[in-house]
Amino acid sequence: MPPAKFTSYYGRPILKPPVWTWEIAAYLFTGGVAAGSSLLAAGGQLTGRAEVRRAGRFTALAAVTASAGLLVKDLGRPERFHHMLRVAKPTSPMSVGTWILTAYGPAAGLAAVAEAAPLLPTRGPLGVARRVLPPVGSAAGLAAAVAAPALGTYTAVLLADTAVPSWHEAYADLPFVFAGSALASGAGVGLLAVSPSEAGPARRLAVAGAGLELLGAHRVENRLGLLSEPYRTGRAGRLLRAGRALTVAGVAGALLGRRSRLVSAVSGAALLAASVATRFGVFHAGVASARDPKYTVVPQRARLDRRAAESDR
Amino acid sequence: MGLRDRLLGWPVYRQLTGTDPLGRGAAARSPRSAALTPRTEDADRVARSVCPYCAVGCGQRVFVTDGQVTQIEGDPDSPISRGRLCPKGTASRSLITSPLRQTTVRYRRPYGTEWEDLDLDTALDMIADRVLAAREQTWEDVDAEGRPLNRTLGIASLGGATLDNEENYLIKKLFTAMGALQIENQARI
Amino acid sequence: MANADVIVIQGSNMAEAHPVGFQWVMEAKRRGAKVFHIDPRFTRTSAVADAYLPIRAGTDIALLGAVVNYILSNELDFREYVLAYTNAATIVSDDFVDAEDADGIFSGFDPATASYVQDSWQYAGHERDSGSGLTAGERETAAGLRHESHGAPVAHQVRRDETLQHPRCVYQILKRHFARYTPEMVERVCGVPREKFLELARAWTQNSGRERTGCLIYSVGWTQHTVGVQYIRTGAIIQLLLGNMGRPGGGVLALRGHASIQGSTDIPTLFNLLPGYLPMPHHARHPDFDAWVDSIRHPGQKGFWGDARAYAASLLKAYWGDAATEENDFCYGHLPRLTGDHGTYQQVLNMIDGKVKGYFLLGQNPAVGSAHGRAQRLGMANLDWLVVRDLFMIESATFWQRGPEVATGEIVPQECATEVFFLPAASHVEKEGTFTQTQRLLQWREKAVDPPGDARSELWFFYHLGRRLRQKLAGSTLPRDRALLDLTWDYPTHGRHDEPDAEAVLREINGYDTTTGRPLSAFTEARDDGTTAVGCWIYTGVYADGVNQAARRRPGHEQDWVAAEWGWAWPANRRLLYNRASADPQGRPWSERKRYVWWDADLGRWTGHDVPDFELTKPPSYRPPEGATGPAALAGDDPFVMQADGKGWLYAPSGVLDGPLPTHYEPAESPVRNPLYGQQANPTRKMYDHPVNSTNPSPPQQHDQVFPYVFTVSRLTEHHTAGGMSRTVAPLAELQPEMFVEVSPELAELVGLTHLGWAHLISARAAIEARVLVTDRLVPLSVDGRVIHQVWLPYHFGFEGLVTGDSANDLFGITLDPNVLIQESKIGTCDVRPGRRPTGVALGELVQDYRTRAGIVPGVLPPAVTPGVPVEPSGSTGDAEGNR
């Protein structure tokens, strides 16, 4: 691509780059892990794989708790986090996400708590709980699984629904990247936490997730013209390349090392690390695109010129 | 606030029941926003003034609440400025309320290295004594040919041009009576 | 101004220094007026002007003189107006020799005092009785300032040639004087391309005349020069020739920089004036009351100044009340007497010499705001005591502790004896009173709140200081204390702090009948028999009918555009001076479009949008009887009622000390040899022979190349003067947070400066540093085959406040205009070097090194008359005192 000729006000960004810090990038990951884990747990629950179910539910609770913590921490006024529940705005992916989390979080929590039922005494009020919890947990687990795909993909809209050029223009593909990444990270949890004999679904999930993620990422990195550049260069480029390598390695390990607990676990960890790298990569690509006026002016200028050419015809 | 009021005041409820289902306007307005009024409306009084900076003489309105100046803005009635002010005139409130402003008498004694506090009354008295002393030391009754001079060249004054006419009048009158003719102002600068 | 068809702004950065006033320029522009801006630097005013002309600083007379020449050589003057209302037709003495014919010096020059004997400049037949003789004394006392309210004297009727063909008529003299001021010369002298100049000249002349008017705007870019008064005179000549004076949308508008700077000359805190432009008596020239009064009114003279005796007596009556009687000449003896120059710069030099004991600074910050800051600070460090009254802790209060001389070791706090009293002052909203703004309009301010803590108004301070002085002297029998003890000093007070009543003071300024106490309505009511007391005669009427007229605030939108019921303008609430000239000699408006004041024959009086600046019932056809004096001697078509002959002066036979016609002289410090005359700089400029003062060499002196660059200073919108009211205010300080210097890219390349880097500038007085802004807004100029580089600095910075920096005024020496003793602080020469300046002792060494290289011996002045310029032998006329 020839160097873009454009002008600006002292070369300064037109846009304000996101004020979000690492917490939000991390949340993209933990939210994905929670979503993938809940799906994994529900699959385990429905197919009678208790180990998978248990690992999925615990991970989901941990991940959603971390998510909530990260989100609150990122606020300029954390003590006002509950203002998020003041309105319900379909135009605000963050508001939608808040309500998704509000639905998902208690369900995932309840499902995880239900796993503690066998530890409860058989008598007394806790005895009642011991009996009630497993079916409640099952219902909650399924509810969480229903919410999970929304949780796993809305974050793509959260990023895309901004003026940040490389996020916004990637809106068609980012949900697939994030969906794939969520699945792969869920699969990674499965590979790490369960014995290879029960990890079959996780391996298949890893393949599917990785496929979605790599395909989506390929499109993001190549189909946006100038706005793909931030995904390929700098810190974001490095992170995304690392994520891709880790994904490939994780999938390969999962498939080839299916008999080894260790190889499975390492593959799972690779998939989780891949997800972290991808999320941070996408995050930084957006920030980079907002910091350089080139990514604001050149595409908009091109759009104007195109429109002018159209109306001339 | 009762539970019922809380519910009625909850924007989500207002979204569901009112004219603003998307929660982007009427439903989202907070009670504080609904009650907002300009602070100038609550002013106890409004003094009509003139900008202290350059000589265009722009009209100012000075809003006072509880003895504090809460706002200074252009006086739209002024045919000179039509309510407009430049950045300096606009900053007049910050000028008079600046934290750097000095509000107590400070005194530096000869050969002193630091400021000291001094009572205003004492300061005025000391200054009066010094004026009289300087006058006595440097008084000139007549020139070499015996023509009256009636003056002291031992006292000088340099005034800004942000003083009122009334102030200048008293200054000139007093200095002239003191025989202190070395009095100057910004106009010469 | 909004009615103008062309607006020429020169010597003023109006958009930046007077943004709110500038709305009227924009209004005129919106209506189609063309706006020209002429300035050494492309400013925010240039940015919205229709045309910008870059000019070499200090060459404005050359440019304006060329406009005069353009008008005259193309006969584009508004002939009917010029004939009727100016002295164009008047015949000048045969003795007069023009500077054109004498290499830059007019006839009558006295080399011994470097001043003129003006007899030869007079109108034909007036050589003996109109001039003021040798004018050295007038220069010392800045006597020219008196003419702020009235012209200089002319004795009796003059000889005229209505055809303007007489070789010695003013018109022809003017034509010859400016004949060499051609577009080519403008290019050579000013660096303004001739086509740009012609564009200006064409626009100015095409937009003037019967149907159209043009307005000229200046401010301190003109006054702060050694020929400042002549700058303004040149502008006025153009405006008179084009018929733009006394008419709506015309005129010469001075923009002043301080809220009441007009007021502080009207009611002067100036050494040489008393209120209403009455002169402070001189020990030799004014031995008694009658001599003093006659020197003002010039017995037999035409015009309103003829009543001076009443104004003078009434002032003394206001000062000394019952003690002032006709018998004792109204205590005239109480007035202190001038012997020479007692101006602010002389005072400072006297301070350095230990002659001044005490100094009051009243809202003024000379350590930053006055030329030669080092001299100012050294002077203050050598006082017995200093009283600083200000809102903030300014540099002039802390020089002993934090000033640059403390860093260089020239002031050592432990050795500095100056006792400093800092007294906090009340702000403009914490006291009531009037400001007089730049168009002579008095506006009353209401008090909003009490001042905080120890802060008090000047009114309070001086009233109570005066009270105490009088108490302490109560039993004194010394004659010198009589003036204080006899003083009327009994103003009513109110409030917790016994604040004197400002309205009572205003009432005294306005004047009242001493028998009935009735406030006067007009200065024509003033009497010379002690029955009236008037603090400032030109302000009479501001308290007419016992009503504070300055407090009137009828909204502008409820009035016509003249808005006569907003505040009160002196004289007599007149908004446009000399507005009789807006009508033709017969009293009819020159045109419908420019209707303003006219004669209503049916009513038998003058009428119009404004208060006519003319005797209301004097018809246009009135001709004075033989031998008439005072106002009665003015004809019905003499609109310039404060001029002795009722005419606008194209040629000034007296009243201006450095020549009857403006002449281009180079500034006191210039890298350029005067291309027009052998005489380099104004020969009558006021110079001070003092070790602390020095002047950079200019050609033809040697070593002028040591200071090769021209620097000029001025204001930024975001700051005010010495910064005491803006560098202390956060929302202003942040807008211009650092001292900087603007340089052209060419100079940056030449010297090695980088944008946002540092530079330091050196003159014979000081070296200061600043951040560099490299900008295309400064243009190197081709002058006489050479490239002249100019740099620009804001003068707002000092070492106190939220934002600090070196003070640009430190670079200047002290050289003054001879007429008004205003210093040349718009232009000087310097060297520019990259990087920061040295500190401590090394700083002084750097400056000394430059002085040495430039061959400067402190206190040795450059010659007033450039060597080689022929000067006629002096002393043939005029006596030593200039007394007549």
Added chain:
Amino acid sequence: MVDSPGRPAASVSAVSAADPATSAGWVDAPPRMGFFTDTSVCIGCKACEVACKEWNGVPTSGLDLLGMSYDNTGALTANSWRHVAFVEQHRPDGHGTPPAGGNPTDASASAASAARSAGSTNPTGTEPGVLPGEPAAAARMTEFLGMPASGPPGRTGSAQGRSDFRWLMMSDVCKHCTRAGCLDVCPTGALFRTEFGTVVVQEDICNGCGYCVSACPYGVIDRRVDDGRVWKCTLCYDRIGAGLTPACAQACPTESIQYGPLDELRERAAARVATLRERGEPQARLYGHDPHDGVGGDGAFFLLLDEPEVYGLPPDPQVTTRDLPAMWRRAGLAALAMTAAAVGAFLGGRR
């Protein structure tokens, strides 16, 4: 968005934007109020910046010299709700000036200075605040983008061929978009549409999530570090509610900032552009006045004398939520894919 000469207005969509106050649930809303900022009469005095700070109690925004001509504010931030931009512009018609010392760009001096200024920053006390820029891009701002035209009268020709020079000044402010991204994405309802059609942050609600910062296509909204909340122009909601003029417009000495019903302002602006073009200012154009542009038109629009990006404005801003339905569709599809993958993963093993 910009109808530059020779470039006809963008194709007009059939639907005209509904009144934003009405669509935000206001019944019997007063006329929509806004700003028209006419940069052709701006004298860069910054009274607007100060007036805004005085009225709204906005804190100091840094004491650093930026060297961006006379702009020491740098950008609109949470601590500067008006920002006067200064552009020193040199026309590329052959009148080159020698480069200044160390000139990185080999263009005019203004270009070199601009490039150097790109590196300066201001401690505004806000985030992201004023960020450094790209020197090469800064250098190009001094070029004149429009078609070569004869300059305004009297600006061409000088001893050095240097006075064909322009100094553009423009007081920037929140645009109060008809379709406001910041408002759409705000999850707390802190940002809301007032009855006057303006967009206001409610300081008692905002929890500083920062979403609006990324959603603004103009880079207006910004967060205060010590306070955690976002702040921007309110179009003086308190004042206009009482029938007063916003502080900046009231102060503006030359009526560069005009306040009034948006319809009236648009008419006035169109007339002004026509006048300017007649008087030989072919580059005069309006920005943000078109209700059919990517943000549905601005409540605060401008008359510019050059391309918008020269002043730091986006040439063709679009509200991000315009694409939101499509985004939700894609996310839904991705969510379905996720579900399907999970189902497949578990069912696939049973084969």
